[in-house]
Amino acid sequence: MCGIAGIYSSSPLLEEIPHLFQQMTNSLEHRGPDENGFYIDNHIALGHSRLSIIDLESGSQPIYEDKRLWVIYYGEFYNYPELRSELEKKGTNSIPHQILK
Numbered sequence: 001m002c003g004i005a006g007i008y009s010s011s012p013l014l015e016e017i018p019h020l021f022q023q024m025t026n027s028l029e030h031r032g033p034d035e036n037g038f039y040i041d042n043h044i045a046l047g048h049s050r051l052s053i054i055d056l057e058s059g060s061q062p063i064y065e066d067k068r069l070w071v072i073y074y075g076e077f078y079n080y081p082e083l084r085s086e087l088e089k090k091g092t093n094s095i096p097h098q099i100l101k
Contacts, residue, residue: 002031002032002048002049002050002051002074003025003028003029003031003032003048003049004028004046004047004048004049004072004073004074005021005024005025005028005045005046005047005048006044006045006046006047006072007021007044007045008043008044009043009044010043011043012042012043013040013041013042013043013044013045017040017045018040018045021038021040021045021047022038022047024047025038025047025048025049026049028047028049029049031049031051032048032049032050032051033049033051034050034051034052035048035049035050035052035060036048036049036050037050037060037061037062038062039062039064039070039072044070046062046070046072047072048061048062048072061073
């Protein structure tokens with residue numbers, strides 16, 4: 001079972017938010033001990049604590065599309081080979097993705 005966390009603010013996030021947010025996401029480690037991933041900018045913080053079930057090598061999160069759209073989700077895509085093929089045909093460059101830690 002994975003864990004997700006998020007913060008959104010219409011005002012810029014405070015300077016201490018990245019440190020506090022990492023602590024918040026780390027507190028979810030019991031839900032997903034295999035990996036933690038973060039994305040933090042001026043208005044949003046996304047965190048994921050991962051339990052690897054399938055796609056053990058490349059299921060890291062958050063994932064992004066052109067570093068404009070960041071997504072974090074809870075669940076598994078069991079038809080990921082077909083979805084991946086479709087995305088690659090459309091020219092997406094979010095595969096492979098980068099995780100900010």
